Amino acid sequence: MSAPPTVTWSAANARRMERQFLLTTAKPGQAGPGEVVDAMLAAQAQVLSAAELSVGLRMDGATRQDVRDALWGEEPSLVKTNGPRGTIHLLPYAQLPLWTAALPAVPSGPSPFKAEARVTPAQAEEIVTAIGEALDGVRLTIDELSEAVVARTGPWAGDLVMPAFQGMWPRWRQVMHLAGQRGALCFAPDRGRKVTYTRPQDFGEPMGAEEATRQLVRRFLYAYGPATSHEYAKWLAGPPGWASTLFASLSSAGEIEAVDMEGEAVSWVVAGDTEFPAQPAQGVRLLPYFDAYVIASHPRARLFPGRAYERALNRGQAGNFPVLLVDGVAAGVWHQRRSGRRVTVTVEPLDRLSARQERGLAVEVERVGEVLEARPELVVGTVGVGPHA
Template identity: 70%
Template sequence: MTVGITWSEASARRMERQFLANPAAKDTGVAEIVGAMLGAHAQVLSAAELSVGVRAVGVTRAGVRDALWGRRTLVKTHGLVKTHGPRGTVHLLPAAELPLWCAVLPAVPSGASPFAAGVRVSEEQAREIVTAIGEALDGVCLTVDELSEEVVARVGSWAGDLVMPAFQGMWPRWRQVMHRAGQSGALCFGPDRGRKVTYTRPPRFTPMPAEEAVRELVRRYLRAYGPATPRGFAKWLAAGGGWATELFGRLAGEGLIEEVVFEGEAGWWVASGDTEFPKEGASGVRLLPYFDAYGIAAQPRELLFPGDAYRRALARGQAGNYPVLLVDGVVAGVWHQRRRGRRTTVTVEVLGRRLGAREERELAAQVGRVGEVLEAEAELVVGTVTAGPHA
């Protein structure tokens, strides 16, 4: 008999598995938390630090940065999926999981090259560039200009031809395959040098077999965010819907995933045997930063962002553009912080309801936690958020 699951049950389990129902214990490693999220969005590093910090006891931005730059149990990826990371953006990933990600992402079908024939590099040239990048970054951190000099010196002047339209000029030819260097484990971000970004080579590893890695990623995605549809998985990974549908069909045939009825609709999937859900719904108040993994991946979006939240907390239907207030597992507001030195003011706009006394106390505690993570003294203001998306 097909299992039936409600939104309340699904959101409660997702919150539990995301360390949002109960923060991770002090002895839980930062990399384990990031692994449960399937990556922390890090286009703005402070947002990633908050995503991790609100899920753990005692973790601050310093702890995240130590894991990233000191102990190197985390990697700030560049080049995973098309240009940077999952969905084409910079992410923090556990270093131990690079064999998984760097096997999966090249296996996701991609479209035709966006570059004109006179700009594109051949497959042989692309391999030469990736090899040169890995050799140049082995054991050092280089700015993009320094890396460019090294690549051109290794493969030839053709790699440095300024043929790629960029923000304020033209980029050298070799940069069109920078994402492949990330996918192959030849390149990731290093610590900033003043205001300049640097790149380095992550710890060496051997990628998993591609098919095995794809199966494992689907299983982990369904464990973290299921029930889910092939379309939801494809959107999360920035993959083609047809490819994802065929993949889910194949995995179902192999008995690795099973279909469930979610909110009265068929076509939703969980990992085989993973059908236990909490009977009590999610509870509590949480503050999630820009592009937090929970807000991006949890579906269906209209249930996560009910009523006014769908209009106010999304940008043309896209999640992540606003930090969000969660109440009992659904979006109930937006928020914004403005930092001045050691102090930060957190303005929270509640949508379509009033907070009860318990919820107000929890919100104050969450604002305090934001301050702890960012190593600042936080002040709560309940009112209208005037800042726009990405502010």
């Protein structure tokens, strides 16, 4: 049996960036917001402004309005709903048949709720059906949706049993993320200051769960490979043993193959996808909170070398700080503060920037301003803001 191909981490990192429009941004007509998010697989969006920046910075000349039009326009290419890990993401509308089949197939861990607060599997199915029926063709606030769900299920679904912030939420909300993952719920435009929800329309039937599961692995490896099964499990918040068995099955079927990435744990790529850039990543990029690239890329210690591991991560977790990337690795943090039409971008490099890198940073700050539709001001100094929750 021949030895697996050898890949340097630098080459792997450059390919990931290239495929995610982080080395060369998407030109007009090349890829719109839906295609850019598809290249990222998904854009985490519990902070929607950060997701708008993630997508916009990957496109030449784009603004946050382009992303909003893709999300809320008459012909949307994006949908805001529950994605990997159950968290809020922007997903490509065209790929909802894949996502709504693959995500519910990820085994879940033990319930975090006390026995008396949990729902049974049958009750969860009843709630998801009720949510989908209530949101079909309408937009409802959370209170309106709660009334509709309880009316369709029973008083038990409205019992206030879920600790939340300084109050209690009704029982049905513990499976709200599952409704999003199954395509029964998505976000709609706000009604004043109130969030509203609807049901995504006309996206087709979900794929078969097995094919969707296998396809999602291949798509993940195309975007973020080489990667281990454990890293895939972490990205989805799935059991490591399940992911390991899944990868073994795909390997046996010839769909993925192993590579040797500088002595790291066994890493995988899509079968035959073994071409990598000859040159390492170069340039300066600013990535906002929860950018998909820093969340899904591994190993953490290589992407966040030296002091960056402590400064730009939150106890080893990526995404809680906006990150300054220099030549493909984390080299500092940054923060943006908006005041009217002006946005002040404070950047804290961990090492002195070269003249070339300073020029690149200035260009990147201009792009941040362009995406946010604001006049940018660059300040190089200490970022005093802590990690986002």
